[in-house]
Amino acid sequence: ELSCSLWQPVLWDLIQREEGAPALEVLVQVLTPLSRAWGLPNPLLRQVPMSDGQALQSLASRLMGRFPQLTPQLFVDLSQFMPFMAVSDIMRVPPALLANESPPAPAALRHHSAHMKLVQKSAFAKLLLQAQLLGDVPTWRPGFLRTIQPLLPHLPLRCFVQLMPQQIQGLADGWQEVRLGLAQGRHVAHSLINVSRGAGDEQVHRLGALACYLSPEELQVLAPLRDPLGPVEQSLLACAANGVLSQHGRVAYALADLLRSTGLAAVGPQELRAWRGIVPELGVRFLQRLSATQVRALLPELQAAHLTPAQLLSSYCLLPFVPLKLLHLDAATLLGQSGRFWELPWSQQQAQFLWRKVEAGTNVSQETIRALGTLAAGMGCASLQQFSRRADFLGVLRVLYACPSSLPGSLRRCVWEEIRSRPGLSGEELVWLGPKFLMDLPAKLVDKLPNDSVKLILDYVSSHPQSLLVLPPHRRAALAHRALRLLRAPAETEIPGEVLDLLGPLLGFLGQEAAAHIQPESLLLRLEELQGACLAEGFAEELGRLLLTERVLGPPQCWSLLDVQQLGRLVFLLPVESIRLIPREVRSSDTLEQLLQSQREWEQSEPGRLCQPPGAQGRVRSRKEALVAWLVRSSPVGAQDPVPSCADMRATYPAAWSAAQITSMAPSHFEGCLGLISQDPALSPEQLRAALGKAKQLFGTAQPLQPVHVLQLGLLATQLSEQELQELELSNWGALSVLGVLEGWTARQMRAMVSSFLRQSGVSVQGLALLELAALGHLLCGLHVDEMRMLNSREFSQAAPFVGSLRLGCSERQLETLAELLTSRLAFGPVSSWGPEIFTEIGTLAGEGGRVERGSGTLGKVVFSPAQLLGFTSAQASAVTPQQRALLSAEQSQAVASAQHEGEVAQDGRGESSAPCTPCPQQLLLHVPGRAPHATAAPPLASSPVTAGHHLPWGWAAGHTGSALCIL
Structure with missing residues (x-):
C-alpha cells in the first residue's frame, strides 16, 4: 500500500541527500495519479496510530523543506500532505499559489480541506491575507471566494465587513455550507437581506440557515415566528439541534414559546425529533403533555450531557469511571483487546492499578507499552528504572511519550532522574524522542534546546494546544520564551504578526514584558484567534492595555459596534473603568448577549475549564457587572430598577439582577428562565431565596414538593427549610442524586x-451500598459519627472516588471517621501499604488517612512517607501550608518541595521552595478538597442538567487539583 511504501528507506534517503532532489520530485508526483487510480481521494488519511501520524507530519515537513521553490504542479502533488502540514510549513507556501483562482493549486486546497484541522485552515487563511497581490478585500472576485470557501470562517471579521454586496451575493448558497461565527454570519445575512429588498418570502428563501444568525428583533421584522413547519422556523430548529443556536439565548426562548403553543395532538414523531435542540427550554409542563408514543419517539434524540454519580455507576460500560474496587480486568483481557482500550480516558489511579496487573502477568516490552495506549501512563518509577538498564531504553521512552495520555508528574520526575544519570542526549535523539518528551523537560533545560527541537514543539502545540494546559505555568512560560527567541530576529524592536502566528498557543504564555513588544496593528487580524486561546494572567493584562492604544482600537468611548464585535470575550480583559466608557448604543441587548454568550461558551469548554486560574471568575464577574449595568439598574437616582423579562435575563445572566427584581418578574417570564436561574452558581443566598419563593408560587400550594420540582429547583433547593427537606420524596433516585x-x-x-x-427507603445505615453512597454525596455529612462507623467499609471504598471528589461539609471528627473506614481490612488497608493509585482514588479523604494512625507514637507528625509525598502532583504539593510544613521531617519537606516543582527549583535547607504556593485555609488543614484546574484524564462531568455549573473531577490525573490534598 502507498502508506506502507512511504516508510521505505529509499524515500528517507532521498529526503536527506541533496543530490536526491530531482528523483524525489518525480516520486512525489507519482503519488497523486496513483491515489486517483485506486479511487481514494487521499490514502494517507486513513486512520493510523498516533506515532505514524507524527511520522507523517515529520515526512510532510521534510518534503516541504526539500522544495523551497514550489511550482503550482508540485504544490498539487504535495497537497495530499496538507492534513499533516505544520503551521510553519504552511507559512512557507508562496501566497501566489493560492491567489490564482484557476486550477490547480486553489482547487487542491479546497479538495483536501475536509481533512484539515482548524489550525491548518487558519494558517492558510493568514497566508492569503499576507499576499499583497490579492489586493483589498473589496477587489476579490466571487470566483476566488468560491475557491477559498473552506477558509472563510477563519478570516477576521474585518474582512467580512469589507466584502461588497455583489461578492456576498455571488457566493449564493455557498454560505450555507460553512459554519461561520455569529458576527460573521450576521454580516453575511444582513448583506443578503439588503440586496433582496423584494417580498419577505424571497428574503427568507435567500437566507436559509443564515437566518439563525439574526437577532430576535431582526427575525420579528423579517418573518415573525408563527408556524413550526415554516422555512425560518425549520432553519432555527436545525441550528438549535446542531449547536449553532445557543440553547439559553433569546431566539431559542422565542422558538420555545412558539412550540409550547402548538397543538401536540397533530405533531408526528419526525417533527417532534426536529425539536430536540429546544426541548430543554420547553419546560416540565410541556413534557407532561406528551403522549407515551411521543416520549418514546423523542427520548433517543436526547443525549444527557451530564450524569450524576448514581447514573454514572449504573452504566459500567463507562470503564474510565469505575472505582478500583470494581475494576475487574486482567492482563490477558487488556492485552487481548488493546484496540478497544487504547485511547480510553482512564483516570490516573486506574492506569496505575491496571499497569501493575499487566506487569505482574506478562513480560512488558515496547510493544506491550504501545498496545496499552493510555494505560501506559500508569507505569511506576520502579518499572521505568528496570527499563533504564536495557539497551532500548530510549525506544521505550519514545513509545511511552507517543501514547495518547500525558504522564503524571511523579513519572516525569523519574524519567529525568534516569536521563540525568546517563550521558547527554544529542539533538537528533531529542527530536527522535518526540515533542511531548521535549515539553516535559525541566524549565532550566528548555532554554538550552536546539532549534530543531523548538520547531518540533511549535508544530506539535499548534495542533495540540491543550497539551500545554497540563504543564505547570513556569514551564509554559519557559517554552514560550525559548520559542520567541528562535522566531524573533535580534534586531526587531516589535514582535510582528508572522511571529505571533508561528508561536500559536504559546503566544498566550509570554510574560508581560514580552507581550508589551507585540506590534499593536498585528492584533487586529488575530482577535478572533485570541478569543479561543488560553492567556496567562500577565499576558492578558498587557493585551488589555494594548487593545486600548491608538494603534489598535483606541479609547473605548469612541468604539463602534464592529470594534466590540471583534473583541468578543476579550472585552472582559479590559479594566472595569474602560468597559463603563463603551458607548451605550454599542452595548445593546443583542451585543450583550453575544459577548456574554461567547464568555460562557469559553468557560464551559474543555480548554476554558483547564485554563482558568483560581480567582479568574471573580475578576470576570466585576467586568460583566460593568458591561450590563445600564440595562439592569435604573439611571436616575432614586428611581425603581427595571423588572426583567425572561428575554432580558437571557441577554445578560441571572446573577446580574437583584433579589427584588427576581421577585418582581412575571410568572410566565420566571418560568421561562427557571432552568437558567437554577444553574447560576454566582447567585447570592438572597437571590436564591427570592427565586425559590417565585418557584413555589409556580408549583402551587401542594405539599410536599414533588421529585420533578426538586429537579427543576437545582441550586435553589439549598434554601429549603429543614421541614420542607424532611417532607421531600427522597426515595426517588433522580432527586436524591441532584x-x-x-x-x-x-x-x-x-x-x-x-x-x-x-426512613422512606427502608435501608439501614449498614445496608447502604455503592449506589446509595454515591447518590448521597454531600448528604453523608448528615450521618452522626456513630452512624458513620456502621457503614460497610467495602461499599464505602467503592464509592470513595465519588465521595472524595466533593468538598464535603463534614466536621473534622466525621471526616476522620470516614477515613478510618478506608483503612480497614475490607477497604484499602493501612496507609503504610497504600500505593499512589489509592491516594488518587480517595481524593479529598486522603488527608484524613494521614491522621488516623497518629496514635502510634508519631503524634504531631504525619505518617505519609517521603516516597508517598513525592508521588503528589505539583498542584497537590502546592496546597501544603507553612504550618503543615513545620510538622515535616527534612526528608518529607524535601519530597513536598520536589513534588511541587517537579525537581526543577532549588530548595533551602528545610526543603522549601522560593516559589509561592497556594495555602489552604487554616481551618481546613486536613480536608480541603478542590476542583481540578488542570485535570487531564476524563472530562469533568457536571452533576446534573440542572446543576451544570458545578463540575466534578471524576477522573483525577496529573496536574490534578490546587487544593485537593491539604493533608498534613
Whole structure:
C-alpha cells in the first residue's frame, strides 16, 4: 500500500541527500495519479496510530523543506500532505499559489480541506491575507471566494465587513455550507437581506440557515415566528439541534414559546425529533403533555450531557469511571483487546492499578507499552528504572511519550532522574524522542534546546494546544520564551504578526514584558484567534492595555459596534473603568448577549475549564457587572430598577439582577428562565431565596414538593427549610442524586435529608451500598459519627472516588471517621501499604488517612512517607501550608518541595521552595478538597442538567487539583 511504501528507506534517503532532489520530485508526483487510480481521494488519511501520524507530519515537513521553490504542479502533488502540514510549513507556501483562482493549486486546497484541522485552515487563511497581490478585500472576485470557501470562517471579521454586496451575493448558497461565527454570519445575512429588498418570502428563501444568525428583533421584522413547519422556523430548529443556536439565548426562548403553543395532538414523531435542540427550554409542563408514543419517539434524540454519580455507576460500560474496587480486568483481557482500550480516558489511579496487573502477568516490552495506549501512563518509577538498564531504553521512552495520555508528574520526575544519570542526549535523539518528551523537560533545560527541537514543539502545540494546559505555568512560560527567541530576529524592536502566528498557543504564555513588544496593528487580524486561546494572567493584562492604544482600537468611548464585535470575550480583559466608557448604543441587548454568550461558551469548554486560574471568575464577574449595568439598574437616582423579562435575563445572566427584581418578574417570564436561574452558581443566598419563593408560587400550594420540582429547583433547593427537606420524596433516585451533589448545605439540612431518605427507603445505615453512597454525596455529612462507623467499609471504598471528589461539609471528627473506614481490612488497608493509585482514588479523604494512625507514637507528625509525598502532583504539593510544613521531617519537606516543582527549583535547607504556593485555609488543614484546574484524564462531568455549573473531577490525573490534598 502507498502508506506502507512511504516508510521505505529509499524515500528517507532521498529526503536527506541533496543530490536526491530531482528523483524525489518525480516520486512525489507519482503519488497523486496513483491515489486517483485506486479511487481514494487521499490514502494517507486513513486512520493510523498516533506515532505514524507524527511520522507523517515529520515526512510532510521534510518534503516541504526539500522544495523551497514550489511550482503550482508540485504544490498539487504535495497537497495530499496538507492534513499533516505544520503551521510553519504552511507559512512557507508562496501566497501566489493560492491567489490564482484557476486550477490547480486553489482547487487542491479546497479538495483536501475536509481533512484539515482548524489550525491548518487558519494558517492558510493568514497566508492569503499576507499576499499583497490579492489586493483589498473589496477587489476579490466571487470566483476566488468560491475557491477559498473552506477558509472563510477563519478570516477576521474585518474582512467580512469589507466584502461588497455583489461578492456576498455571488457566493449564493455557498454560505450555507460553512459554519461561520455569529458576527460573521450576521454580516453575511444582513448583506443578503439588503440586496433582496423584494417580498419577505424571497428574503427568507435567500437566507436559509443564515437566518439563525439574526437577532430576535431582526427575525420579528423579517418573518415573525408563527408556524413550526415554516422555512425560518425549520432553519432555527436545525441550528438549535446542531449547536449553532445557543440553547439559553433569546431566539431559542422565542422558538420555545412558539412550540409550547402548538397543538401536540397533530405533531408526528419526525417533527417532534426536529425539536430536540429546544426541548430543554420547553419546560416540565410541556413534557407532561406528551403522549407515551411521543416520549418514546423523542427520548433517543436526547443525549444527557451530564450524569450524576448514581447514573454514572449504573452504566459500567463507562470503564474510565469505575472505582478500583470494581475494576475487574486482567492482563490477558487488556492485552487481548488493546484496540478497544487504547485511547480510553482512564483516570490516573486506574492506569496505575491496571499497569501493575499487566506487569505482574506478562513480560512488558515496547510493544506491550504501545498496545496499552493510555494505560501506559500508569507505569511506576520502579518499572521505568528496570527499563533504564536495557539497551532500548530510549525506544521505550519514545513509545511511552507517543501514547495518547500525558504522564503524571511523579513519572516525569523519574524519567529525568534516569536521563540525568546517563550521558547527554544529542539533538537528533531529542527530536527522535518526540515533542511531548521535549515539553516535559525541566524549565532550566528548555532554554538550552536546539532549534530543531523548538520547531518540533511549535508544530506539535499548534495542533495540540491543550497539551500545554497540563504543564505547570513556569514551564509554559519557559517554552514560550525559548520559542520567541528562535522566531524573533535580534534586531526587531516589535514582535510582528508572522511571529505571533508561528508561536500559536504559546503566544498566550509570554510574560508581560514580552507581550508589551507585540506590534499593536498585528492584533487586529488575530482577535478572533485570541478569543479561543488560553492567556496567562500577565499576558492578558498587557493585551488589555494594548487593545486600548491608538494603534489598535483606541479609547473605548469612541468604539463602534464592529470594534466590540471583534473583541468578543476579550472585552472582559479590559479594566472595569474602560468597559463603563463603551458607548451605550454599542452595548445593546443583542451585543450583550453575544459577548456574554461567547464568555460562557469559553468557560464551559474543555480548554476554558483547564485554563482558568483560581480567582479568574471573580475578576470576570466585576467586568460583566460593568458591561450590563445600564440595562439592569435604573439611571436616575432614586428611581425603581427595571423588572426583567425572561428575554432580558437571557441577554445578560441571572446573577446580574437583584433579589427584588427576581421577585418582581412575571410568572410566565420566571418560568421561562427557571432552568437558567437554577444553574447560576454566582447567585447570592438572597437571590436564591427570592427565586425559590417565585418557584413555589409556580408549583402551587401542594405539599410536599414533588421529585420533578426538586429537579427543576437545582441550586435553589439549598434554601429549603429543614421541614420542607424532611417532607421531600427522597426515595426517588433522580432527586436524591441532584441534591447530593449540591454544595452549601447546613449540617441540620443534611441531617434532615439523610434521615428522611433512610426512613422512606427502608435501608439501614449498614445496608447502604455503592449506589446509595454515591447518590448521597454531600448528604453523608448528615450521618452522626456513630452512624458513620456502621457503614460497610467495602461499599464505602467503592464509592470513595465519588465521595472524595466533593468538598464535603463534614466536621473534622466525621471526616476522620470516614477515613478510618478506608483503612480497614475490607477497604484499602493501612496507609503504610497504600500505593499512589489509592491516594488518587480517595481524593479529598486522603488527608484524613494521614491522621488516623497518629496514635502510634508519631503524634504531631504525619505518617505519609517521603516516597508517598513525592508521588503528589505539583498542584497537590502546592496546597501544603507553612504550618503543615513545620510538622515535616527534612526528608518529607524535601519530597513536598520536589513534588511541587517537579525537581526543577532549588530548595533551602528545610526543603522549601522560593516559589509561592497556594495555602489552604487554616481551618481546613486536613480536608480541603478542590476542583481540578488542570485535570487531564476524563472530562469533568457536571452533576446534573440542572446543576451544570458545578463540575466534578471524576477522573483525577496529573496536574490534578490546587487544593485537593491539604493533608498534613
